[in-house]
Amino acid sequence: MATPVLDKVEKDSAASPYITVTFRIRRYNPEVSDAAVWEDFQIEIDPKERVLDGLHKIKWDLDGTLTFRRSCAHGICGSDAMRINGKNRLACKTLIKDINPEKPITVEAIKGLTVMKDLVVDMEPFFQAYRDVMPFLVTKGNEPTRERLQSAEDRERFDDTTKCILCAACTSSCPVFWNDGQYFGPAAIVNAHRFIFDSRDEAGEQRLEILNDKDGVWRCRTTFNCTDACPRGIEITKAIQEVKRALITRRF
Amino acid sequence: MKFHKYDTVIVGAGGAGMRAAIEATKRSRTAVLTKLYPTRSHTGAAQGGMAAALANVEEDNWEWHTFDTVKGGDYLVDQDAAEILAKEAIDAVLDLEKMGLPFNRTPNGTIDQRRFGGHSRNHGEAPVRRSCYAADRTGHMILQTLYQNCVKEGVEFFNEFYVLDQLITEVDGVKKSAGVIAYELATGEIHVFQAKAVIYASGGTGKFFKVTSNAHTLTGDGQAACYRRGLPLEDMEFFQFHPTGIWRMGILLTEGARGEGGILRNKDGERFMEKYAPVMKDLASRDVVSRSIYTEIREGRGCGPEGDHVYLDLTHLPPEQLDAKLPDITEFARTYLGIEPYTDPIPIQPTAHYAMGGIPTNVEGEVLSDNTTVVPGLYAAGEVACVSVHGANRLGTNSLLDINVFGKRSGIAAAEYAAKNDYVELPENPEAFVVEQIENLRNSTGNERVADLRRELQETMDANVMVFRTEQTIKTAVEKIRELRERYKNVSVQDKGKRFNTDLLEAIELGNLLELAEVMAVSALARKESRGGHYREDYPNRDDVNFMRHTMAYREVGEDGSETVRLDYKPVVQTRYQPMERKY
Numbered sequence: 060m061a062t063p064v065l066d067k068v069e070k071d072s073a074a075s076p077y078i079t080v081t082f083r084i085r086r087y088n089p090e091v092s093d094a095a096v097w098e099d100f101q102i103e104i105d106p107k108e109r110v111l112d113g114l115h116k117i118k119w120d121l122d123g124t125l126t127f128r129r130s131c132a133h134g135i136c137g138s139d140a141m142r143i144n145g146k147n148r149l150a151c152k153t154l155i156k157d158i159n160p161e162k163p164i165t166v167e168a169i170k171g172l173t174v175m176k177d178l179v180v181d182m183e184p185f186f187q188a189y190r191d192v193m194p195f196l197v198t199k200g201n202e203p204t205r206e207r208l209q210s211a212e213d214r215e216r217f218d219d220t221t222k223c224i225l226c227a228a229c230t231s232s233c234p235v236f237w238n239d240g241q242y243f244g245p246a247a248i249v250n251a252h253r254f255i256f257d258s259r260d261e262a263g264e265q266r267l268e269i270l271n272d273k274d275g276v277w278r279c280r281t282t283f284n285c286t287d288a289c290p291r292g293i294e295i296t297k298a299i300q301e302v303k304r305a306l307i308t309r310r311f
Numbered sequence: 312m313k314f315h316k317y318d319t320v321i322v323g324a325g326g327a328g329m330r331a332a333i334e335a336t337k338r339s340r341t342a343v344l345t346k347l348y349p350t351r352s353h354t355g356a357a358q359g360g361m362a363a364a365l366a367n368v369e370e371d372n373w374e375w376h377t378f379d380t381v382k383g384g385d386y387l388v389d390q391d392a393a394e395i396l397a398k399e400a401i402d403a404v405l406d407l408e409k410m411g412l413p414f415n416r417t418p419n420g421t422i423d424q425r426r427f428g429g430h431s432r433n434h435g436e437a438p439v440r441r442s443c444y445a446a447d448r449t450g451h452m453i454l455q456t457l458y459q460n461c462v463k464e465g466v467e468f469f470n471e472f473y474v475l476d477q478l479i480t481e482v483d484g485v486k487k488s489a490g491v492i493a494y495e496l497a498t499g500e501i502h503v504f505q506a507k508a509v510i511y512a513s514g515g516t517g518k519f520f521k522v523t524s525n526a527h528t529l530t531g532d533g534q535a536a537c538y539r540r541g542l543p544l545e546d547m548e549f550f551q552f553h554p555t556g557i558w559r560m561g562i563l564l565t566e567g568a569r570g571e572g573g574i575l576r577n578k579d580g581e582r583f584m585e586k587y588a589p590v591m592k593d594l595a596s597r598d599v600v601s602r603s604i605y606t607e608i609r610e611g612r613g614c615g616p617e618g619d620h621v622y623l624d625l626t627h628l629p630p631e632q633l634d635a636k637l638p639d640i641t642e643f644a645r646t647y648l649g650i651e652p653y654t655d656p657i658p659i660q661p662t663a664h665y666a667m668g669g670i671p672t673n674v675e676g677e678v679l680s681d682n683t684t685v686v687p688g689l690y691a692a693g694e695v696a697c698v699s700v701h702g703a704n705r706l707g708t709n710s711l712l713d714i715n716v717f718g719k720r721s722g723i724a725a726a727e728y729a730a731k732n733d734y735v736e737l738p739e740n741p742e743a744f745v746v747e748q749i750e751n752l753r754n755s756t757g758n759e760r761v762a763d764l765r766r767e768l769q770e771t772m773d774a775n776v777m778v779f780r781t782e783q784t785i786k787t788a789v790e791k792i793r794e795l796r797e798r799y800k801n802v803s804v805q806d807k808g809k810r811f812n813t814d815l816l817e818a819i820e821l822g823n824l825l826e827l828a829e830v831m832a833v834s835a836l837a838r839k840e841s842r843g844g845h846y847r848e849d850y851p852n853r854d855d856v857n858f859m860r861h862t863m864a865y866r867e868v869g870e871d872g873s874e875t876v877r878l879d880y881k882p883v884v885q886t887r888y889q890p891m892e893r894k895y
């Protein structure tokens with residue numbers, strides 16, 4: 060009944076699924092030193108395990124000071140976006156075997172947000188941009204007694220952008236955001252999209268005005284980094300394009 | 312140390328905490344303290360749906376829902392509370408829709424509903440479509456929608472603040488809540504929050520099991536904080552093992568998969584649930600299905616080289632249906648198992664899922680200090696609480712409902728209490744307990760490691776107090792837990808710093824798990840019957856004569872400082888439904 064995560068390593072057994080992997084982790088702790096350094100750890104791990112399992116093995120068995128956020132461990136809470144081999148991913152949704160374990164696996168904090176310690180960044184600016192786009196349903200008039208009606212097609216219209224888990228993988232992979240932290244960033248636009256195209260909502264115009272700002276959608280250079288990074292498979296660039304189009308046509 | 316004063320303090324920002332916050336913020340000065348960013352809470356992992364007898368797709372009513380809840384809970388449910396749950400379910404769903412929740416829709420634009428285990432038409436006649444859902448990410452949509460509305464209402468959050476102690480002051484012989492102590496992850500600073508009302512909404516405690524659907528952070532901090540201050544914990548022996556966790560990993564595959572037509576099969580391809588539950592089959596209540604799976608495995612009909620799992624078969628369902636209704640869980644199978652659910656069955660095994668027990672409350676969310684006495688100013692809602700609407704076994708989709716109904720009720724009740732009452736004086740040196748706990752861990756030079764103790768705890772819990780229990784296995788667990796608690800005194804942490812010291816917090820969380828594991832095992836040992844999620848092979852029948860009662864566990868500290876669990880019992884509230892044999 061054991062989970063692979065916690066199995067004892069059986070090195071001698073011929074059928075052992077374990078391989079030796081090097082994790083090369085960008086360490087930073089201002090309590091200790093102002094400089095960030097790369098540190099290597101070698102662990103035995105089943106390649107079918109997650110990068111998060113590897114980080115846990117290091118933290119639990121080798122170095123308790125290694126610091127990262129995590130909770131659900133299956134790609135649903137958005138805690139553990141990090142740069143793994145140079146690409147933004149969730150550590151809990153990335154299997155060792157899928158990222159070439161022959162070479163050292165590099166792990167570092169996502170870019171564009173201030174690193175607080177090891178893989179932990181300051182998420183406040185990210186959530187502030189989210190809050191700035193009015194990410195809630197706005198309706199006018201009297202509330203109906205029963206539910207508001209919505210056709211299955213209207214519901215489908217914004218389905219993709221409801222999947223966002225606010226992990227910041229997209230925003231922190233965006234070169235525009237790296238250069239200018241004032242840019243709202245893809246995640247905020249995704250969440251504005253989710254309401255702009257909801258047939259029940261009546262604040263689309265206001266949200267579009269917010270995104271018409273100099274730090275808004277027009278900064279997007281359509282590099283597709285965000286779409287590649289999104290662990291929920293959201294077509295982010297497409298959503299941003301739809302918002303741009305709505306700004307021009309004022310139809311949504 | 313920093314000091315704060317609020318009318319209402321809410322501990323936790325999952326579904327229950329945020330639903331409470333939306334109400335409390337409108338009525339009182341409210342702070343929400345949460346160890347995770349709100350949208351990281353485990354409510355977001357819930358997949359299947361939220362029950363309410365909307366009758367949008369077929370005939371249904373709240374009375375049938377009440378009956379199913381009582382029967383599902385093997386009659387240990389307090390029936391007055393279950394009736395409130397089922398009645399207020401309808402508004403709870405409509406409230407969420409009005410807040411913006413994108414439910415799946417019927418062809419005429421109303422909220423769509425689907426089948427779920429244990430929910431039936433007319434007292435068990437046939438399955439009924441009662442679960443309101445948003446694909447297989449209903450919990451995600453609830454969590455997002457509630458957070459969105461918290462942003463709209465300007466709810467004040469203290470993110471990554473760990474509540475580590477409950478403050479209680481005795482006034483004229485009455486224990487009252489005075490506030491809480493929190494630890495700020497970013498800085499290591501201790502914060503005192505004085506509050507007129509405190510609501511615990513800090514979620515479950517599943518991490519004392521190894522194979523579990525619960526997040527790493529579900530460590531029962533709220534239950535432990537109250538228990539350590541002398542408050543009881545109710546029905547802790549009742550834990551739900553969900554039939555369909557991904558084999559060995561425990562990641563949940565929603566019951567909605569069977570609601571959509573998925574079938575459980577053994578190694579011979581047999582649909583074995585037909586033998587155990589001829590009417591409800593694969594959609595019988597969770598404890599029944601979990602035991603059936605293990606019976607198949609034990610009798611040699613399990614799958615795989617070690618015969619240690621069975622299959623969830625979705626291959627007969629059209630791929631379009633899987634894409635539309637179950638996109639997330641089919642992706643889990645692809646990501647974590649490399650299996651294509653269109654064509655291959657998915658290996659599953661039961662996974663530790665849900666704590667039916669917790670901090671005892673009445674239907675207003677007020678916490679009880681014994682069978683009847685309320686602790687003024689103290690509330691609890693959600694998985695941390697025991698109202699008890701779930702009794703010995705929770706029905707699927709009734710927890711997302713519970714967090715909304717009782718989150719809202721406790722939010723209103725707490726804020727109204729705060730409006731009418733004054734602050735209670737804080738105990739002397741309110742932070743002393745937490746400061747000492749942290750200093751001890753930080754300065755310890757002991758040779759025990761958190762990871763080792765947690766591993767051993769999880770192994771013993773899985774082996775001894777999971778789906779099948781006996782006197783012998785439970786005693787083994789109790790002994791092991793006591794040994795681990797002794798060894799815990801020699802735990803040390805490697806990170807001695809103040810900044811984002813998750814090493815330290817994992818040690819504290821382990822302390823909570825150990826404390827609660829002992830309560831669970833001791834409660835289970837004393838319950839010499841089988842009921843719902845608690846199955847004793849040595850007492851395979853339900854015993855209403857001796858055990859139709861809630862367990863109330865108290866922490867007793869002897870003169871020598873030794874700690875024991877004292878058990879007492881509380882009557883079950885029965886209104887309409889007389890206990891019957893539970894058949895599906």
Ligand SMILES: Cc1cc2nc3c(=O)[nH]c(=O)nc-3n(C[C@H](O)[C@H](O)[C@H](O)COP(=O)(O)OP(=O)(O)OC[C@H]3O[C@@H](n4cnc5c(N)ncnc54)[C@H](O)[C@@H]3O)c2cc1C
Pocket residue numbers: 322323324325326327328344345346347348349352353354355356357358359360361362449450472473474475512513514515524525526529532533563565664665692693694695707708709710711712714
């Ligand atoms: C995988 C899965 C699927 C599920 N599917 C369904 C379903 O389909 N239908 C259904 O009805 N139920 C389902 N459930 C059950 C249901 O989702 C949970 O019981 C419910 O969401 C719990 O909500 P909560 O608000 O009580 O706790 P949580 O959402 O777990 O929130 C707990 C909160 O408390 C905070 N917290 C914890 N400790 C502390 C502390 N020390 N200090 C400060 N804050 C703290 C956390 O930060 C978090 O914000 C499912 C559960 C799981 C695990």
Ligand code: SF4
Pocket residue numbers: 222223224225226227228229230245246249288289290291292293295
């Ligand atoms: S859009 Fe995708 S990558 Fe961006 S925050 Fe949401 S889930 Fe993460």
Ligand code: FES
Pocket residue numbers: 128129130131132133134135136137138139140149150151152
């Ligand atoms: S830990 Fe939750 S998304 Fe990775």
